[in-house]
Amino acid sequence: MYVIEIEDLYFSYDGKVNVLEGVNLKIGKGEFVGIVGPNGAGKTTLFKIILGFLKPTAGKVRLFGKEIRYFKEWHRIGYVPQRLGVEQNFPATVEELLGSVTTEERIREIASYLHIDLFMNRQFLKLSGGQQQLVLLGMALASDPELLLLDEPTAGLDLHSQMHITEILRDLSANEGKTVVMISHDIGMVMKNVDRVVCLNRYVCYFGDPEGAVEPIEDIFGIGRSLKDGAP
């Protein structure tokens, strides 16, 4: 049984232009998968369909073997969104945010695992970008999910924070047996860390080992063509 199974998925926001076309994907337990693709390739839309926020125009999505229409066990999924859009005076502390999704005991476990104990009483919006991502990851881990979906978890972070988050994700996949699916624009980081790469540009151009992903990535980003044309 696959954790995520997508068959011939189509999606359109306006009924005219397809954002996703014939997407097929099968992701198994414990896999660490990176999704790459240019802006507007449908990466975040794909996540929103998997999470049940958007309904597919056509095709099938199954989570843990169950068709998404009937899937109710959302506690088995943790999600780190790309943007939050909270008010600039949002006052909640890290402890209050974690407390809004889980119990005291689980908060202590998460804090200890992610090493966020030191800033539990600080306001979320006053933390650095890296610390905020750790808190979001902590919230995603609250229900001890089997599947983690992360939308650009390392975007805008310094190198140290990027490496720290990536190490945690690798550990969650390799040692905790969680399936981790991450959207990222950091192709180098994806190629270095994940088990499999999805190259998405409305449809899946490539799905396989990082080694074989170089050419498809060059193709969808137009890098190869630019280089051949003599562009810097």
Add this chain to the structure above:
Amino acid sequence: MELLSYDFVQRGILTGLMVGVASAIAGVFLILRRMAFLGAGLSHAAFGGIAISMLLGVDPFILTALFTLLVGNIVQLITSNRRVPGDAAIALVFSGGVALAVLVLGVAKGFSEYLFGCLFGNILMVTRSELILVSISFFLVLLFFAIFYRKLVLLTFSEEIAKLRDVKIGLMNHMLVSVASLVIVLSIKAVGIILASSMIVVPALTALLIASSFRSAVVISALVSAFSVILGIALAFYYDLPPSGAIVGGMIAVFGAAFLKKVLSS
């Protein structure tokens, strides 16, 4: 202490404290959900409800509360599917409520004085039965926030995460709007239609300037409101001022002080 020896002042203070605390708590969530302007819209919509209750000769509190509740939920319904922008929908009920009241004023004679009185309210004229209705509403509002506090905190942070954590977003929004509607009707009794939204917005805004946590924002908002109510009523009593203006003036003075402190400390 002479102030407290009068029954009407005691009723006014009690009403003001309950209305102030309920509005202030609701205000924190409404501001963080970007629904601050809803208060102004609903209070003016309530004007129409008051006019209808006058025309029908029924209890203004209950009918206005039901009317405002209905209007608030219609606003939520038509804005939730994004067919109508939130601010436009609020502007619609804002003008609709006033238009309704003006029509009733034109058609039925003899209510003008009462309706104009509703514009500015008078907390020192609260009756015993109104105090009972305010008390029941106050406990209902507190109960709502006590039960759904954690879900509301999550909802103000991220709707997407809240959805995954089994928070029924639509239902929660409708409940929050219903509580806001009730709080607005309570505030009208205290400070009138024109200033009712200040009871929701100003203390919460002050608290969000200086709070170090969500819980402290809620507590500070309630304290600012309670302090302003007592100060306003005392000023109104001793200096013969309109209580509504004195209460809201007190709230704005506290906001000014908090803002100044924030600017100076940064």
